Amino acid sequence: MSEADSVPVGTLTCPTPDERPDLWPWSAAREGGVLRLGGGDLTAVAADFGTPTFVLDVEAMRGRARVWASAMAEEFWDGYGMNGGDAFYAGKAFLSADVARLVVAEGLGVDTASLGELTLALRAGVDPERIGLHGNNKSDEEIRLALELGIHRIFIDSMDEVRQIERIAASLGVSAPVMVRLKSGIHAGGNEYIATAHEDQKFGLSLATGQAYEAVAAIKDAAHLDFRGLHSHIGSQIFGTEAFTEAARIVVDFAARLKAELDLEVPAIDLGGGVGIAYTAQDPEPTSPVELARALAGVVRERCAHHGLPIPHVSVEPGRSIVGPAMVMLYRVGVVKDISLEGGGVRRYVAIDGGMSDNIRPVLYGAAYTATLANRDPEQALELARCRIVGKHCESGDIIIRDIDLPADIAAGDLLVVPAVGAYGYSMASNYNMATKPGVLAVEDGAARWFIRPQTVDHLLALDAGLE
Numbered sequence: 001m002s003e004a005d006s007v008p009v010g011t012l013t014c015p016t017p018d019e020r021p022d023l024w025p026w027s028a029a030r031e032g033g034v035l036r037l038g039g040g041d042l043t044a045v046a047a048d049f050g051t052p053t054f055v056l057d058v059e060a061m062r063g064r065a066r067v068w069a070s071a072m073a074e075e076f077w078d079g080y081g082m083n084g085g086d087a088f089y090a091g092k093a094f095l096s097a098d099v100a101r102l103v104v105a106e107g108l109g110v111d112t113a114s115l116g117e118l119t120l121a122l123r124a125g126v127d128p129e130r131i132g133l134h135g136n137n138k139s140d141e142e143i144r145l146a147l148e149l150g151i152h153r154i155f156i157d158s159m160d161e162v163r164q165i166e167r168i169a170a171s172l173g174v175s176a177p178v179m180v181r182l183k184s185g186i187h188a189g190g191n192e193y194i195a196t197a198h199e200d201q202k203f204g205l206s207l208a209t210g211q212a213y214e215a216v217a218a219i220k221d222a223a224h225l226d227f228r229g230l231h232s233h234i235g236s237q238i239f240g241t242e243a244f245t246e247a248a249r250i251v252v253d254f255a256a257r258l259k260a261e262l263d264l265e266v267p268a269i270d271l272g273g274g275v276g277i278a279y280t281a282q283d284p285e286p287t288s289p290v291e292l293a294r295a296l297a298g299v300v301r302e303r304c305a306h307h308g309l310p311i312p313h314v315s316v317e318p319g320r321s322i323v324g325p326a327m328v329m330l331y332r333v334g335v336v337k338d339i340s341l342e343g344g345g346v347r348r349y350v351a352i353d354g355g356m357s358d359n360i361r362p363v364l365y366g367a368a369y370t371a372t373l374a375n376r377d378p379e380q381a382l383e384l385a386r387c388r389i390v391g392k393h394c395e396s397g398d399i400i401i402r403d404i405d406l407p408a409d410i411a412a413g414d415l416l417v418v419p420a421v422g423a424y425g426y427s428m429a430s431n432y433n434m435a436t437k438p439g440v441l442a443v444e445d446g447a448a449r450w451f452i453r454p455q456t457v458d459h460l461l462a463l464d465a466g467l468e
């Protein structure tokens with residue numbers, strides 16, 4: 001028995017866009033029973049482009065990016081005695097050339113965390129001055145590319161990396177713009193694997209043990225490192241402002257220590273990403289960009305005044321909160337199977353044409369999702385049934401949604417839509433069972449085009465040397 005088995009059928013339904021607008025792309029609405037997105041029917045999308053397909057509401061993503069940029073610009077506006085604020089989109093959440101251009105057009109920079117993300121951002125035409133590079137184990141190749149192209153900043157994550165970047169910058173005869181990623185000691189986030197600032201995990205340089213201080217002192221003395229400031233990212237899928245403001249306080253207090261003991265100015269601080277989004281009706285309403293930016297501005301101002309420090313430039317790195325709710329997943333229902341439970345009762349297993357290869361989050365984090373039908377309105381159903389949404393992979397753990405109430409007559413051919421898959425859906429997709437990755441279709445004003453095309457079996461087999 002799962003916990004949900006004690007909840008009556010009819011209570012685990014998907015909130016409509018009217019009920020929870022934060023869960024859906026802004027254009028989502030039902031007309032004549034059919035779910036529409038970006039000015040078109042999702043039934044037409046399925047017919048024209050196939051399933052499974054990630055469907056991105058471009059205007060929703062654009063709008064979400066815009067509010068981050070404007071919230072940071074306004075709350076840290078120099079007219080308010082601040083020193084400017086901005087946002088860098090965390091490309092790991094989901095990146096394509098069009099996405100990179102879209103966020104840049106809205107005034108954001110792009111944060112990258114690998115050679116692939118960095119190369120993509122550069123080839124998409126993003127100004128290197130608007131790119132950051134993260135990573136806890138960067139390769140020489142990644143650092144060299146970043147330095148040759150003159151990207152905005154590299155986030156140093158270890159003492160080894162201080163030496164590594166100094167060596168590469170010296171060999172290129174350049175000065176490397178670096179920020180130091182702090183381990184603030186704060187434990188926040190939706191899951192152990194996505195909390196990133198407590199002591200016992202791999203990211204950042206510890207404040208508690210003095211590593212961070214040592215690293216900054218070494219950077220100050222290094223001939224080819226240009227210290228640009230401090231960074232903190234405390235985790236992901238966080239609600240409220242408190243954990244973020246606590247981290248900001250710790251970062252500014254450390255900046256004061258650097259000023260006092262090393263006579264070093266901290267021109268900028270970056271407070272990372274991590275703002276949570278709603279995935280189901282059970283999740284709280286997310287913290288808005290304005291709410292967070294205002295809270296951060298308050299702490300930064302107060303702590304800087306307390307220490308008599310000039311106010312640094314402040315940036316943040318949202319990923320999930322920009323793209324997550326802007327994208328839905330469109331699956332086609334296949335096999336429906338009733339399974340008798342040991343304690344009595346049945347569980348209706350609804351298999352869709354994707355699964356853990358396009359959404360690993362339920363398996364990896366126990367993440368909960370909700371879903372509705374695109375081709376007919378579940379609210380019109382005569383009867384609902386408790387269903388379990390499973391994929392088509394060779395694992396019994398290949399479950400997308402453990403318990404959800406859908407029309408009892410759900411059958412092959414129905415279209416199932418899962419909202420809020422935009423972040424860490426496509427970007428963590430795999431080819432398990434040689435499944436081809438679905439494409440990402442961008443919809444806007446009734447038109448649709450691929451941001452990323454669907455993979456084909458030929459793409460998959462192209463690297464198999466034995467088939468050449």
Ligand code: LLP
Binds near residue numbers: 194318321
């Ligand atoms: N900045 C840094 C340094 C990060 O490591 C991350 C995420 C972000 C920004 C963006 O965080 P966001 O705003 O998207 O929460 N795969 C996990 C999430 C891993 C997050 C990794 N770092 C998931 O699917 O929940």
